[in-house]
Amino acid sequence: MKNLSPFKKEEVLKENLLACLRKNPKGLTTTEIQKETKISRKTLEKHLQILVYENEIYMKQFGPTRVYYPNHRVHYVDFEKMSFGNRTYWFDIMENEFGNFLIIQEKRKSDSKFVTKGSILIPLDRINNFISNLSKISKSSKIAKLNKKVK
Secondary structure, eight states, rough: OSSSSSHHHHHHHHHHHHHHHHTTTTTTEHHHHHHHHHOOOOHHHHHHHHHHTTTSSEEEEEETTEEEEEEOEEEEEEEEEEEETTEEEEEEEEETEEEEEEEEEEEEEETTTEEEEEEEEEGGHHHHHHHHHHHHHTTTTHHHHHHHHHH
16 A cells, blocks of 8 residues: 555545445444554544545444444435535435434545535434524525625
């Protein structure tokens, strides 16, 4: 991995972590993953956090112990997307063992791949409340003033 670009190293690390977790569907602790992959603790924690953030894996905490699982339980039901320049916003309806959710993710294209830059997860049974609050804030006088400045 010494001769790889930083982006390629990140990609290889991600694939190695996912492969490790897929081989262990009952979950692994951070220490177990570290022993198996030989990745430094700091780097490992960073990449595990990113994979959780991207919904590739999920984590359950038992006291001080974190156990990571491959995210094979998520089922995507539907999606929409919209783009502004190099940013694309994905609106995915998904279901898992905890219920149904809308996940909104900002993704940017980098080297012909989408990289998640941020996301929020909203329970579908709360979506009307979420939309109501978005509507309120979009009608506020502060938003109107900001929009006038941008134009």
